Amino acid sequence: MLPSVEHFIQIGDHQQLRPQINNFSLSLESQQGKAYQLDRSQFERLSVRQPGRPQFPVAQLNVQRRMRPDISTLIRETIYPRLLDHEITKTLPDVIGMRQNVFWLDHSHEEEGKQADVHQKSHSNAWEVDMTHALVRHIVRQGVYKSSEIAVLTPYTGQLQKLRAKMRSDFEIVLSERDQETLAKEGFDIGDSSSEDEHLPDSSGSSRRSLEKKKLSELLRVATVDNFQGEEAKIIIVSLVRSNNVQKVGFLKTTNRINVLLSRAQHGMYLIGNRDTYSHVPMWAQVLALLQAKDSVGKSLELCCPRHTDTKIVVTEPDDFGRLSPEGGCQLACDRRLSDCGHRCQARCHSEGMHLVFACPQPCQRLHSPCNHSCQKETCGEDCGLCMIKLNNIQLPCGHTKDKVACHLTQDLSKVRCTALVQKQVPDCKHTVQVECWRDVASESFQCPTPCKTIFACGHPCSGSCGRCNKLDTGEFSLLRIVQDGVTQALEVLDILPN
Numbered sequence: 001m002l003p004s005v006e007h008f009i010q011i012g013d014h015q016q017l018r019p020q021i022n023n024f025s026l027s028l029e030s031q032q033g034k035a036y037q038l039d040r041s042q043f044e045r046l047s048v049r050q051p052g053r054p055q056f057p058v059a060q061l062n063v064q065r066r067m068r069p070d071i072s073t074l075i076r077e078t079i080y081p082r083l084l085d086h087e088i089t090k091t092l093p094d095v096i097g098m099r100q101n102v103f104w105l106d107h108s109h110e111e112e113g114k115q116a117d118v119h120q121k122s123h124s125n126a127w128e129v130d131m132t133h134a135l136v137r138h139i140v141r142q143g144v145y146k147s148s149e150i151a152v153l154t155p156y157t158g159q160l161q162k163l164r165a166k167m168r169s170d171f172e173i174v175l176s177e178r179d180q181e182t183l184a185k186e187g188f189d190i191g192d193s194s195s196e197d198e199h200l201p202d203s204s205g206s207s208r209r210s211l212e213k214k215k216l217s218e219l220l221r222v223a224t225v226d227n228f229q230g231e232e233a234k235i236i237i238v239s240l241v242r243s244n245n246v247q248k249v250g251f252l253k254t255t256n257r258i259n260v261l262l263s264r265a266q267h268g269m270y271l272i273g274n275r276d277t278y279s280h281v282p283m284w285a286q287v288l289a290l291l292q293a294k295d296s297v298g299k300s301l302e303l304c305c306p307r308h309t310d311t312k313i314v315v316t317e318p319d320d321f322g323r324l325s326p327e328g329g330c331q332l333a334c335d336r337r338l339s340d341c342g343h344r345c346q347a348r349c350h351s352e353g354m355h356l357v358f359a360c361p362q363p364c365q366r367l368h369s370p371c372n373h374s375c376q377k378e379t380c381g382e383d384c385g386l387c388m389i390k391l392n393n394i395q396l397p398c399g400h401t402k403d404k405v406a407c408h409l410t411q412d413l414s415k416v417r418c419t420a421l422v423q424k425q426v427p428d429c430k431h432t433v434q435v436e437c438w439r440d441v442a443s444e445s446f447q448c449p450t451p452c453k454t455i456f457a458c459g460h461p462c463s464g465s466c467g468r469c470n471k472l473d474t475g476e477f478s479l480l481r482i483v484q485d486g487v488t489q490a491l492e493v494l495d496i497l498p499n
Contacts, residue, residue, distance in 0.1 A: 151236050270301075
């Protein structure tokens, strides 16, 4: 520090992610790197007491306003013992569509990684991809949360790419620049080509995919844990990936990374991972114990129908969502009427948002106004539109009658075109032509169809029409006529034409 410095303040949190270095063997996570500690920040070196060094004074902000107490407890009991919850965090709403706000979904489906496939660039877990996708769809279907208020986190770029490919058919996936750079650096395709799952049928087997696509097609944040530090979301869904018999955890064995992972959510957090694989890491063991004490760890996830809250819905596999909660509710029939037509909704129980856009399949019984003709559309959910019933013997303002006129056109007969053939005289050329009654022969757009009587210098008659060769408003030669005369004169100069 320069001698002129009188007051020096550092702001940070050494319990969050450490600085990134290019050589892993020189980091604190490496046995060899502990002697160098190149990823230990200056803030940590000065604020944490070390032998032979004075400890700098540290003031800590202890009141958090981000997350509900069920979530903050996980980091208070492990890292921040003095952490306090602001009163506003105790009034955060429960997650709609779920029985619990925080839950660890335990499973034993093995990971895919470098050991199984030499071409695999990073660890991934196909079962967790499917379960994460199904859970996100279920939560968004509640109609309460925008997909932009949900974030999917994972420690591995391999899993990030599979999650992105799986969910891009329903959502507009948003990746940070750092995640995009990492995917590209590791050889993953980050183009916009469609995923192999994009055209799969809806999990419920119904024909409502277009409705779901319309409702789910919003921005969804998918990120690696390291590149989500400093961000937050109402609901965080975590795919932990690692699931093996040797209890290898990889990236998520460090308390800094675990801390970032557990402190991003506001209203709800759902972790999907193999409990046995992670339980040997001290901090994960503490987190699992805290969750277990509140019955928030299990092999199955309980959903909650927003209308029939007493109905029990338990899912253990990704396909269970489409079978037990096909529309985000339960298997009971919807007990409400549609606001537009008053018919009873014929869909399965669903959220209010899905109810508002449901298309009624019953025959339409509405009448058009003011004609009182019945709607001709097949289903009530379709827009009635204009009355297209054909009417005959309609008396037009010109005095002619016309058949097969769409009913809605009779409300303003001036817009109905009379197709009766009549004789009219073109004002400029004075030719009498036979045209449909509605045509205005005095307009600039009208071209007189009478054959042109001009004889060229070559002796041949003009093959055009009066309207094409002459401008009706001035009687002057048109561009076509000028070109024709010019060609004739050129041929005469070349002695091609006879005298």
